[in-house]
Amino acid sequence: MVSTLRSMTSATANPGSQSALRRLNEQRIVEALMAGPATQAELARNTGLSNATVSNIVKVLLDSDVVSTEPTTSSGRRALSVRLNSNSAVAVGIDFGRRHLRVVLANLAYEVLAEQTLTLEAGHRADVSISAAVDVLETLVADSGIRREDVIGVGAGIPGPIDHRTGSVAQGAILPGWVGLQILVHLEDRLGLPVFVDNDANLGALSEVTWGPYSGVENLVFVKIGSGIGAGLILNGLPYYGNVGVTGEIGHATIVEHGHVCRCGNRGCLETVASTSTMADLLSRGEPERLTADEIVRRALARNPAALRVIDDAGLAVGRALGNVANLINPEVIVVGGPLAELGEILLDPIRRGLLRHAVPLIGESTTLAMSALGSRSEVLGAAALVFQNADIAHHT
Amino acid sequence: MVSTLRSMTSATANPGSQSALRRLNEQRIVEALMAGPATQAELARNTGLSNATVSNIVKVLLDSDVVSTEPTTSSGRRALSVRLNSNSAVAVGIDFGRRHLRVVLANLAYEVLAEQTLTLEAGHRADVSISAAVDVLETLVADSGIRREDVIGVGAGIPGPIDHRTGSVAQGAILPGWVGLQILVHLEDRLGLPVFVDNDANLGALSEVTWGPYSGVENLVFVKIGSGIGAGLILNGLPYYGNVGVTGEIGHATIVEHGHVCRCGNRGCLETVASTSTMADLLSRGEPERLTADEIVRRALARNPAALRVIDDAGLAVGRALGNVANLINPEVIVVGGPLAELGEILLDPIRRGLLRHAVPLIGESTTLAMSALGSRSEVLGAAALVFQNADIAHHT
Numbered sequence: 193m194v195s196t197l198r199s200m201t202s203a204t205a206n207p208g209s210q211s212a213l214r215r216l217n218e219q220r221i222v223e224a225l226m227a228g229p230a231t232q233a234e235l236a237r238n239t240g241l242s243n244a245t246v247s248n249i250v251k252v253l254l255d256s257d258v259v260s261t262e263p264t265t266s267s268g269r270r271a272l273s274v275r276l277n278s279n280s281a282v283a284v285g286i287d288f289g290r291r292h293l294r295v296v297l298a299n300l301a302y303e304v305l306a307e308q309t310l311t312l313e314a315g316h317r318a319d320v321s322i323s324a325a326v327d328v329l330e331t332l333v334a335d336s337g338i339r340r341e342d343v344i345g346v347g348a349g350i351p352g353p354i355d356h357r358t359g360s361v362a363q364g365a366i367l368p369g370w371v372g373l374q375i376l377v378h379l380e381d382r383l384g385l386p387v388f389v390d391n392d393a394n395l396g397a398l399s400e401v402t403w404g405p406y407s408g409v410e411n412l413v414f415v416k417i418g419s420g421i422g423a424g425l426i427l428n429g430l431p432y433y434g435n436v437g438v439t440g441e442i443g444h445a446t447i448v449e450h451g452h453v454c455r456c457g458n459r460g461c462l463e464t465v466a467s468t469s470t471m472a473d474l475l476s477r478g479e480p481e482r483l484t485a486d487e488i489v490r491r492a493l494a495r496n497p498a499a500l501r502v503i504d505d506a507g508l509a510v511g512r513a514l515g516n517v518a519n520l521i522n523p524e525v526i527v528v529g530g531p532l533a534e535l536g537e538i539l540l541d542p543i544r545r546g547l548l549r550h551a552v553p554l555i556g557e558s559t560t561l562a563m564s565a566l567g568s569r570s571e572v573l574g575a576a577a578l579v580f581q582n583a584d585i586a587h588h589t
Numbered sequence: 590m591v592s593t594l595r596s597m598t599s600a601t602a603n604p605g606s607q608s609a610l611r612r613l614n615e616q617r618i619v620e621a622l623m624a625g626p627a628t629q630a631e632l633a634r635n636t637g638l639s640n641a642t643v644s645n646i647v648k649v650l651l652d653s654d655v656v657s658t659e660p661t662t663s664s665g666r667r668a669l670s671v672r673l674n675s676n677s678a679v680a681v682g683i684d685f686g687r688r689h690l691r692v693v694l695a696n697l698a699y700e701v702l703a704e705q706t707l708t709l710e711a712g713h714r715a716d717v718s719i720s721a722a723v724d725v726l727e728t729l730v731a732d733s734g735i736r737r738e739d740v741i742g743v744g745a746g747i748p749g750p751i752d753h754r755t756g757s758v759a760q761g762a763i764l765p766g767w768v769g770l771q772i773l774v775h776l777e778d779r780l781g782l783p784v785f786v787d788n789d790a791n792l793g794a795l796s797e798v799t800w801g802p803y804s805g806v807e808n809l810v811f812v813k814i815g816s817g818i819g820a821g822l823i824l825n826g827l828p829y830y831g832n833v834g835v836t837g838e839i840g841h842a843t844i845v846e847h848g849h850v851c852r853c854g855n856r857g858c859l860e861t862v863a864s865t866s867t868m869a870d871l872l873s874r875g876e877p878e879r880l881t882a883d884e885i886v887r888r889a890l891a892r893n894p895a896a897l898r899v900i901d902d903a904g905l906a907v908g909r910a911l912g913n914v915a916n917l918i919n920p921e922v923i924v925v926g927g928p929l930a931e932l933g934e935i936l937l938d939p940i941r942r943g944l945l946r947h948a949v950p951l952i953g954e955s956t957t958l959a960m961s962a963l964g965s966r967s968e969v970l971g972a973a974a975l976v977f978q979n980a981d982i983a984h985h986t
Contacts, residue, residue: 213610355951362951411831423917427824434808434919435956441916441949446909456949512843516913519838520820522831552838552853554752554759559832 214249217241218586221249222276225259226301229275231266249586250274256586258300276300281585282338284346284385285576286325287392290314290367290419293321294569295328297336297343298576300585302403306336307572318370318378326382345386345583347575348379349395351420356437359389364441364456388578390431392416393440395574396529397424398431399566402577404527411523414564415442417510417539418485418530419469421462427521431581443467445513462513466506468531474502485531492538503535504542511546518551518559529564536563611646614638615983618646619673622656623698626672628663646983647671653983655697673697678982679735681743681782682973683722684789687711687764687816690718691966692725694733694740695973697982699800703733704969715767715775723779742783742980744972745776746792748817753834756786761838761853785975787828789813790837792971793926794821795828796963799974801924808920811961812839814907814927814936815882816866818859824918828978840864842910859910863903865928871899882928889935900932901939908943915948915956926961933960 220239224230230238236246250272253259258280264273278301287294291314297305308328312321325348333340352370353362359377361370379387390398397414400406412426423440425432432439443463444456451460464470468485475491475498476482483491491499514526526547532539540563548556564570617636621627627635633643650656655677661670675698684691688711694702705725709718722745730737749767750759756774758767776784787795794811797803809823820837822829829836840860841853848857861867865882872888872895873879880888888896911923923944929936937960945953961967 353951364949364951425918427829428827430825432824432918435921436919436951438949438951439917439919441952442913444916444947444949445913446947458947513913516839516842516910517917519841520836520914520917521822521829522833522836524832550841550843550855552761552835552841554750554761554833554835555838 215584217245218249218253221246221253222258222300222585225274225276229273231264231271231273233266233271235274252586258586278303279338280342281344282342283576283579283583284329284343285572286346287349287572287575288321288325289351293324293328294572295325295332296572296576297332297338300580305338306332308332315369318367318373322378322382329383343385344585345388345579346379346383347388347578348375349390349392349571349575350375351392353391353438354389356433362438386583388582390578391422392571393422394424394431395578396564396570397426398577399570399574400527400564401426403573404564404566406525406527409524411521413517413523413526415510415514415526415528416530417466417468417528417532419467421467421510423517442513442517445516447509447512462509466509471502471506475499489532489535492535500538503539507539507542508546511543512550514543514547515550515556518547518555522555523559525560525562527562527564529566529570533564533567612981614642615646615650618643618650619655619697619982622671622673626670628661628668628670630663630668632671649983655983675700676735677739678741679739680973680976680980681726681740682969683743684746684969684972685718685722686748690721690725691969692722692729693969693973694729694735697977702735703729705729712766715764715770719775719779726780740782741982742785742976743776743780744975745772745784745786746789746968746972747772747786748789750788750835751786753830759835783980785979787975788819789968790819791821791828792975793961793967794823795974796967796971797924797961798823800970801961801963803922806921808918810914810920810923812907812911812923812925814863814865814925814929816864818864818907820914839910839914842913844906844909859906863906868899868903872896886929886932889932897935900936904936904939905943908940909947911940911944912947912953915944915952919952920956922957922959924959924961926963926967930961930964
């Protein structure tokens with residue numbers, strides 16, 4: 193519980209405090225070093241921090257073996273070159289899905305060291321996948337030769353909202369059996385490591401600005417279109433969590449005033465017209481068995497007219513909802529992810545039309561819309577990034 | 590232009606830089622002192638800053654006469670009591686309206702030192718109200734005995750979006766004659782003072798967390814319902830400006846798919862069903878002259894059934910749009926302002942019904958909805974606050 197609050201708010205709570213500032217500055221230096229070795233003077237220049245601050249932080253990072261230094265010359269003068277020991281801190285990412293479990297180990301250079309994906313039965317109990325995750329994690333650590341003490345924390349992605357106030361999975365999760373579960377406490381008990389929990393869409397957004405191509409982007413929306421539809425937000429350069437931790441619920445934007453009843457209890461929500469479940473409902477009539485998302489993608493790529501029409505209608509509706517989102521928060525970039533991502537322009541085109549139709553012109557024109565390049569690893573990579581954003585990199589040993 | 594960028598982004602750009610941090614820490618100390626005199630040890634405790642940081646900042650503030658100190662005892666030990674010289678830094682707020690001009694002078698204790706409101710012709714030219722603002726400002730400063738050198742800057746509120754990239758008033762402003770105007774450059778040329786510009790809804794939001802009752806609130810939405818409808822956002826404790834500076838455009842959320850054409854070029858926008866202009870259109874049929882917003886308020890308070898019905902319908906539509914807003918950014922508080930604010934529950938009740946109907950239950954239940962208590966001074970007070978948030982308090986002399 194304490195850890196949930198830590199995981200959710202450490203980057204934003206009391207932003208001027210010394211400890212938050214120290215961690216932020218450490219992150220800046222570690223990020224700068226990801227581009228390659230640098231002298232302390234270069235680090236100061238690249239981060240905007242003072243020489244004294246850089247020197248203090250490098251000392252702390254040296255003590256905990258996160259960096260190493262070696263003599264060099266810079267502009268003819270002697271200097272110290274600082275190099276990241278990428279494997280000195282390892283983050284674990286876990287993506288809990290409706291029918292899958294993914295685990296990655298990643299290092300400070302945002303390189304995947306080990307990775308495993310399991311298929312689970314739909315409707316499995318939470319403790320089944322938690323046990324499986326613990327087993328996979330232990331096996332991956334053992335097999336990859338990583339020292340257990342270099343694992344600084346575990347990030348876990350859940351396909352549902354997390355209520356900050358209780359540290360538990362909130363109503364509306366795609367995994368109904370997980371609602372009310374104190375996921376963080378469970379995982380910490382089982383793993384004996386700091387745990388950070390977030391929902392899938394938020395992790396998708398974090399993924400795009402860490403592993404993905406949008407590292408300089410201050411304001412980004414990641415939209416996951418799957419059996420549910422949700423968005424994750426990066427605002428002013430930081431993951432955004434709002435009041436109780438439940439944000440980006442664009443799946444429940446009203447699109448059809450008196451439309452179908454939604455699982456949230458309202459009517460005509462975006463999810464009732466544009467989720468992969470709704471697409472499957474529409475396309476499965478007269479079929480011998482219900483279509484999966486993969487089959488919808490396959491048909492659309494084969495230019496099946498019904499599949500293309502259903503995706504076009506769904507895309508327009510998503511674009512309309514995103515027009516409202518863009519009107520409100522005016523992001524630089526909107527990235528679309530989820531199981532339909534490989535459709536590319538087939539899905540992006542109607543979303544773009546809907547967005548341009550419903551956004552204020554100045555906003556529509558200045559918003560970049562793109563498909564995620566991270567595919568189905570988006571959440572698990574974001575979960576690992578969550579650890580680097582929140583765990584104490586320099587003091588884990 | 591440089592100043593626009595400064596005014597819009599200084600609090601967020603490069604948040605870990607030394608100068609941004611120094612200003613942020615100065616603000617924290619000044620804010621702590623607004624509660625009354627305190628010793629340096631108390632200031633360190635109340636702000637979370639180190640004793641050394643507090644001591645350095647107090648020294649800088651003393652040098653520029655923002656604070657004064659006197660010996661005291663604390664827990665039996667000798668200490669220095671630090672007291673704010675409230676009038677040592679004065680901010681000017683200017684609210685440019687469609688038919689009015691308001692100017693206030695405010696001090697560091699958020700006290701109004703002088704204030705004047707003028708009525709202007711609807712459709713007046715921009716240079717007319719800018720000249721009037723300069724005259725009123727000079728007269729107020731002279732009459733109130735404030736030293737010109739203690740005026741640290743001018744905040745200006747415009748009822749329209751400001752495009753950050755150009756520092757000018759963007760398409761969609763309630764004052765069509767102002768579109769494209771480089772308002773900031775104009776004002777700086779005329780005044781010889783640092784100028785900070787923002788739109789009316791953003792200033793309303795800032796007003797609520799500075800002059801209003803929501804100073805501790807991290808995430809707040811201020812909705813202004815007038816002849817236009819717009820929102821201002823405070824996110825993670827800071828005014829939020831997004832990519833190009835145009836945010837909170839909820840007036841252009843699509844409410845009726847094939848509804849009336851809106852001034853933005855789309856159809857069925859919230860403004861076409863819930864602005865005071867639309868209310869006036871609906872209520873003026875058969876009337877000898879077109880109703881003003883004040884007359885609509887008067888009739889509704891007198892329980893006129895048509896006025897009540899029109900306000901109820903408008904409130905439901907605003908609530909629906911706010912349901913989407915709350916689903917996306919999950920704020921602690923939504924404050925409603927503008928010329929209808931004195932309607933109180935008559936307007937809040939349908940907004941609340943719309944919000945609860947369209948928000949995800951967990952979010953609807955945890956969002957506080959309230960009417961602004963700042964009335965028509967909301968923007969001008971926010972404009973003065975904008976100066977204290979962005980100008981250099983300690984180095985103005």
